[in-house]
Amino acid sequence: MIDIPMSDLLRNMYENSMEAIFFVNSEGEILHMNPAAENILDYDVIEQLHKGETISICSSCAGYTSEEAMISCVNCFLKNTKEDFSSFQVYLNTRGRGLVPYAASFHVIDEARGIRVFMLLNLTKQYRTQEMLYQTNMTKYVIKAQEDERKRISRELHDSVAQELLSSLVDLRVLKYMNADEVVLNKLQQTEASLTRLLDDIRRLAVELRPASLDDFGLEAAFRSHFKWLEKNYGLLIDFKAELSAARYSSEIETVVYRICQEAVLNALKYANTDEMLVRLFEEEGELQLIVQDEGSGFQLNAKDPRGTGLGLFGMRERAELVQGQLTILSEVGVGTTIHLRIPLSSNQGGGKQ
Amino acid sequence: MMRDEPNFDFQQAIDSLRERFDFDLVSIALVQSAADQFVLTWQYASGNLNERYKRIVLHSGKGIAGMVFKTGKPMMIQNIADELDPNDLFNYPIIVAEQLQAVCATPLWKESRVAGVLLVGFREANRLTASLLDDFRQYLDPSFGPYFTKELIEE
Numbered sequence: 001m002i003d004i005p006m007s008d009l010l011r012n013m014y015e016n017s018m019e020a021i022f023f024v025n026s027e028g029e030i031l032h033m034n035p036a037a038e039n040i041l042d043y044d045v046i047e048q049l050h051k052g053e054t055i056s057i058c059s060s061c062a063g064y065t066s067e068e069a070m071i072s073c074v075n076c077f078l079k080n081t082k083e084d085f086s087s088f089q090v091y092l093n094t095r096g097r098g099l100v101p102y103a104a105s106f107h108v109i110d111e112a113r114g115i116r117v118f119m120l121l122n123l124t125k126q127y128r129t130q131e132m133l134y135q136t137n138m139t140k141y142v143i144k145a146q147e148d149e150r151k152r153i154s155r156e157l158h159d160s161v162a163q164e165l166l167s168s169l170v171d172l173r174v175l176k177y178m179n180a181d182e183v184v185l186n187k188l189q190q191t192e193a194s195l196t197r198l199l200d201d202i203r204r205l206a207v208e209l210r211p212a213s214l215d216d217f218g219l220e221a222a223f224r225s226h227f228k229w230l231e232k233n234y235g236l237l238i239d240f241k242a243e244l245s246a247a248r249y250s251s252e253i254e255t256v257v258y259r260i261c262q263e264a265v266l267n268a269l270k271y272a273n274t275d276e277m278l279v280r281l282f283e284e285e286g287e288l289q290l291i292v293q294d295e296g297s298g299f300q301l302n303a304k305d306p307r308g309t310g311l312g313l314f315g316m317r318e319r320a321e322l323v324q325g326q327l328t329i330l331s332e333v334g335v336g337t338t339i340h341l342r343i344p345l346s347s348n349q350g351g352g353k354q
Numbered sequence: 355m356m357r358d359e360p361n362f363d364f365q366q367a368i369d370s371l372r373e374r375f376d377f378d379l380v381s382i383a384l385v386q387s388a389a390d391q392f393v394l395t396w397q398y399a400s401g402n403l404n405e406r407y408k409r410i411v412l413h414s415g416k417g418i419a420g421m422v423f424k425t426g427k428p429m430m431i432q433n434i435a436d437e438l439d440p441n442d443l444f445n446y447p448i449i450v451a452e453q454l455q456a457v458c459a460t461p462l463w464k465e466s467r468v469a470g471v472l473l474v475g476f477r478e479a480n481r482l483t484a485s486l487l488d489d490f491r492q493y494l495d496p497s498f499g500p501y502f503t504k505e506l507i508e509e
Contacts, residue, residue, distance in 0.1 A: 190467055193385065193392035197414060200391060204413075233413070234447045235406040270444045275406050275451065308441055 019119050020102075026114030028056045028078040040094050040120070057118060062099055065089040077106050089123070100124055140322055147255055150210040157206040165199050204229070214258055218248045219281060222258055227279070230265065236275050238265065243282040253343055256319045257281075257290055260327070263316050264292040264339040271307050272296025272337060288343045295336040301329065362499040368400040371474070375490055377401065378477045379452050382462075383412055383419045384470040394423055394471075396448070406451040412471075417446050419471040422459045426468050426505060430458045430487075433479040448473070455479040458487070460494060462501035472498060 014021060020037035024030055030049060038046055041060055049055050058078065063071040065088065077085045085106040094100045102120040109117050172192055176185065206212070207229065214222035220242040227238040248254070261279065268277050274296035281290050299307070313329065316339075320327040325343035368380040381399040385392055394412040396419075415424040422429050431437050434455050443450055449457065454475040462470035474490070476482065494503040 186465065189388070190465070192388070196388075196392050200393075201413065231409055232411040234444065235409040235451060237409075270441065273450075 019121050022057060022118040022120075024057055024078075024116050024118055026116070028058050029054045030057055031115065037120070040092060040100075042093065042095050060093050062091040062093055064091070064104070065101075077104075081108075090120070092120070101127060136321070139318055143319065143322065147210065151215070154206045154209040154212065157202055157209070158212060162199060162202050162206065165195065165202065169195050169199065211258075214254060215251070218244075219254050219257055220244055222254075223261065223279070223281065226258075226262065227265075230269070234269055234275075236265075236269055236277070239276070239278045241278070241280045241282075243280075247283065249288060249345070253288065253323050253345075256323050256325065257288065257341065257343065260316050260319055260339075260341055261290055261292060263312055267308075267312055268292070268294040268296060268337065271299065274336075283345070286345055288345055290339075290341040292339040293336065298331045298333045298335050298337050300333060301331055364398045364499060365400070367499055368398055371493075372400045374493070375474070375486060377474045379454060379473070379475045381407075381448070381473045382470060383423075383473070384462075394419065403452055407448040410447055418448065418457060418459050419473060422461050422471045423468050426461050426463075428458065428460045430482060432456055432482055435479060449475075453477050456482050458482055458490070460498075460503055461505075462498060462503065463505055464501055466505070470501060472503075 014034045017034060017036055020040050021034045022030055022037050023032040033041075045055055045060060056078075058076075063069075063073045064077060066072045066074065068074070071091050075083065077083075077088065077090075085104075087103065087105055090102050090104040091099050092102060101123045103123050104121075105119050107117055109115055169192065172188065172195065175188055180188070207225065211222045211225060213225055223240060223242065227236075227240055230236045230238065249257075261281075265277065265279070268274065272294045274294050277292065277294040277296075279290070279292050281288075283289070317327050319325075320341060320343070323343050325341055328340040328342075329337070330340070331337040364382055368382060371377070372380040379399065379401045381396055381402065383394050383396045385394050394414075396408050396410065396412075399408070412419045412423065414420055418429060418431075434443075434449055434457070438446065438449075448454070452475065455478050457473060457475040459471050459473045461468045462472055464470075472494075497503060
């Protein structure tokens, strides 16, 4: 064994530890604390201590997490000798950082003199990590739930409502060949016209919710019909270059790419003052890439008051992150905007040709 | 009756309409035949800046023409900038593409159905004055080409 006296080791640990260590008496008054602990407490508390006043740890403590409440003083660990406080969570009022959660342990180390040690480890960072994880998962669930629901309604519209309407239309057309007089036939044609348009509206609704072609035939087919729809509805001309040769990806990736492209094109349509744009979909360097480019009016990327809700770009980033994708937005006023999405493809999830 | 006239020259009619009232744009959307699924599309235009809106298939209830088609009521916007939300403007492609600032759309009736929409517009706001609208209505009363401009006057 290396010959370092135990007392030195203990002293060094006490002085240099990241953990805040307090020695308190049976009343909870602070007898001694290490530098890490001094860094936590408010200056006026430290000052009072140096003046020799007795300060209870209670003055900085806001409570601990019990089974009943997040922050509670019921059954305070200082007084309670029956329960096990070898590991629990406590909230302290800290210097300049407000209320901070700590992982704490509280032991009696000297029964005769009633001396206990109270040790704290900052949990903020771990909490933030947990929160981020939670948020990402939550976003994933919300988006998935939304897509599933859209898919369900879309299928329902397409498979049952539209089908029923179509068979009624066929019935109606049959009437033409059954000796009806001119007035009836004329009326019939009008009804046929409005039913045909209604059928078209229902199909359009179904596709707008979620294109069946995305699930059945993949990105390229879904984009082609979406862009055709945009041309018919808004007169928008999209130069679409797909270099995927009908490759299919996981449904999650396909959804992300489709929705991001949809949003990007819609943004250009709304704000870019142009009726032409370029969309390129390709695979390169093990990544699935999407480029949406227009030569419209462009915008300032960090503008204080964006046009529209300003949530669109945020939502696009959020979706990209779901599949570890990267979204780059380049825009210059008067020059145009380019949106570049890159999604890494691991060997097992991409490129499978059907 | 005009509506029995088979070869009404729409182009010539809207050209002279534009000249007479000094409109910047006059356009007509008509319901297409069964072979084209009875869609409503812009067929004739006078004074148009480009061909963009001709690619558009109109939908009942959407946009100016769609609204007139659905309700059978004329629709007027005196000042686009004031009356339409700029964030919603993309839903009115003809206004965007033709840079219109004031528009008036009238339903065209045939056999008690709206069979088309006549749209007139200015690229300047507030040009649709009361006296101009009076003259315009009179000019269109009771029909435009083979179509009626009011409901319930047939047979």
